[in-house]
Amino acid sequence: MQKAVASLDRPPHSTGAPDVVDDAAVRAGLTVHLGRTFRRAVAIEGFSRKSSGFSWITYSFVARPVSGPTRKLVLRVGPPNGLFAPYSVMPQVLALQSLTGTRVPVPGLVSFDQGGAEIGFPFFVCEHVEGEVPAPWAGSELDEGHRRDIATQFIAILAELHKLDWREQSLASLHGDGREREEVRAISVWRRSLARPTARYYPLLDWGGRWLAENCPQPPRRTIVHGDYRIGNFLERERKITAILDWELTHLGDPHEDLAWALMPTFNARSRKLYGVVEREEVIELYQRASGISISARSLAFYEAFALYQAAAIQMCAVRAFEVDRFNDMRMAVMASQMPSIVRAFERALEAVA
């Protein structure tokens, strides 16, 4: 893999980023960027937008340099009107840099630019990995044996991630200034997000956020946390997970957080079993055996409550985008309608922890 090219030392784009991501402009900027990165002219072919999501925009393309091999690559752009804007590429960049060559499969990083000099927005380029992304709710279309194979790999990879010593990785730069515990800091991020003014205010979220911060358990070990580890955030091919994706929320914290998030029924076709096939007890047993980390029932319950709190905060980002920032994407308006059920589930989850 080519060494990643850091561009953080350059000043941000001085003319200001355009409001809407224009695919043709992105392609033109990418051509310039890759020419500079590879130090030779590069033609871009098959450039196409892959995602219609709420956050990072994904493009796939083939880079054909005037000399040297053709490469299938992926570009990810943080749009100015995404749900979590303004974006930083750094968590994803640091994750890909740190995890390449480990037992956690990730796409190789090619280059990145937080300032977005040529494209106008923060972006990074990585290698294309063959595989398919299973939709969390489409699990039943695959046979049980297939899903079980994937689910057990999914647990084993999580264990590998949590076993890594982050102090020896570039991810160590995510370590805070020590004023707040890492896992409490993860809660604070969402509390700040929820504190932003919107039309609706949910008293249980305000109170529950404070409760989570005040009652956050000590982690058994401070580890790298993916932050969005779930069915649907990896590529699989021929019953093998080929890459773990979407590292934008990665941080240091309590490993229970990833486990609780992965077990949310929302990501498992409404089932309490992982991928609809592996019972929770078995998930915990497999994870403990592979990671050497003891799972505490209370910590898991705490992070299940936190998962719902985080889900509510994400929905509120959509509410805010629709109502305050006036993005006319009706999917965001629909997300707002889910708030009552999430908040009620959160209250029940807190009851279970207490």
Place this chain on the structure above:
Amino acid sequence: MSASFERLIDGMVEALQAHVLPGSHDDFARGQIFSVIFALNGLKLAADWKTGPLLEQIRLQDDAFAAVRRLADGMSHPPLPVTRLTGGIVDAATVESLRDEGDRKLGELLLWATGEDARTADRSAASEIEMMLRRLICDQLKVELATTPKLMLQQIAGERVASGAN
């Protein structure tokens, strides 16, 4: 008209104009889209939220404030609103605004009841207030859930399994 109702209608109209119309090249389908836009603009002029569920939520909030007044007897607590439902309120925007103000007050009371000052003053009463507030807030959420249709998550997300999309 309530701001959230107006915003929802505007969002639907804009989404159809900006995202659906440009991709629709069938004359019949375009006629349907324009007709829906026309109907939505009509709703914006003539309709608003049903006040029934909003009034029910306000009644629950007022019950909560009355219960706090009773349970916190002698304790120093945040100011409580007087019963806000009078016979004359019919405008949905006013009712929605009252509901939202009530939610903020409930949050203030819940944070107070679970805070150090209230616990020190009367731990037992503070706990009782906390549990009562949580229960009534959940009852309020149930009113909202009753007016929420089942989510079409799979269809909204696009239904297909993506490939090679790292």
